[in-house]
Amino acid sequence: MPKKEYSAGMTKFSFWFSEFKKMVQLQDRGKSLDDIKQMNLAENIFSATTPKRASQIFNAVSTRIKSLDPTFYTVFNQSDIANQKIIVLIAIMETDSLFFDFVYEVYREKLIIGMAELADSDLSIFFKNKQLQSEKVAKWTDHTLKTLGKSYKTVLTEAGAIDRSKGNRKILKPILDRSLEDCLVQNGMAVTLHALTGVR
Template identity: 60%
Template sequence: MKLREYSAGTVKQSFWFSEFRKVIHLLGQGMTLTDIKALNKEQNIFAAPTQERATQIMNTIAIRAASLDASIYPLFEQSDVSTQKLIALVAIMQTDRLFFEFVYEVVREKMIVGSHELADSDIRIFFKEKQLQSDKVATWTEYTLKRLGRCYKTMLMAAGLTDRAPGSREILKPILDPELESWLRKHGMDLMIHALTGVR
């Protein structure tokens, strides 16, 4: 995967699954991202509360969709909802380096050692380590890191990788659809398989 700069932009974002699904469907119908952006501007296809929010959602979803090869569209359309959510999660990890590293270094490691609990302390330790490794992350405030941690928990829960419990959450190891696993391998995304299934 292409290494992007660390970003805290996720605090303004959401999992936006239904929006992602709509965009993938329209792309599969032959529309371009430019077409869909124009359609969103005209019709507010995500029913966002403001034009500004509609544009922000569209721009974020466009970046996520563009991170995946177009051959994912038919696979996405024929998959069940749990697999579609994993594809949406892969798109987020493709476009958010820090979130990918969180899933790979924290969630994956927990699955490997057989621990099923994701605690707030795990998130705090992860960010403290990143602050030591990155001058950019080191400048982020405690408030930003807390918001980011909450966003990460929400993303994982929305994707089906954790339960909804307050505080510590149970990690729910997903069963990867063989066709999705094959697609990921074919596109050089083995690290995504490792991150999602907890393998070395």
């Protein structure tokens, strides 16, 4: 699959775990994405504040759902909450190339060398490097990059990949179920498994 163009879209998006879970459950009951789209418009099933936000949530979450092979849905329904959150994180990585690169190049490297904290400077260095590599990223404002970095930290925290309970951002190596590891490998996503578990 060709790599998607870098985007700052995550500044508008959230982790949306409960929304992802609801959509997977509705599909498991036989609802199509079109059915869920209509339910969302008619019933506001995601409790969005405005119709525009409801559509935005559906579009983002359905894109994440479609990015994964259906075998992930089976694993999702059989997993504990910790692994379900990791599956949502994987879906976000699949739909956002820049965030994927951050997890692979920064988070993974921290796991490999045993550094226990994610610092703001890690984000700054990552974005500066990407500005050198990408004309598109080079045009983004400092405000956009700061907001994007905040979004990355929030997503990783909600996924259980970093912990802020003691003030700093402690990196937590995810413990993936064997079924999820197997699903990643079988779908040609070993690089994603390595990114999350700190493997060279």
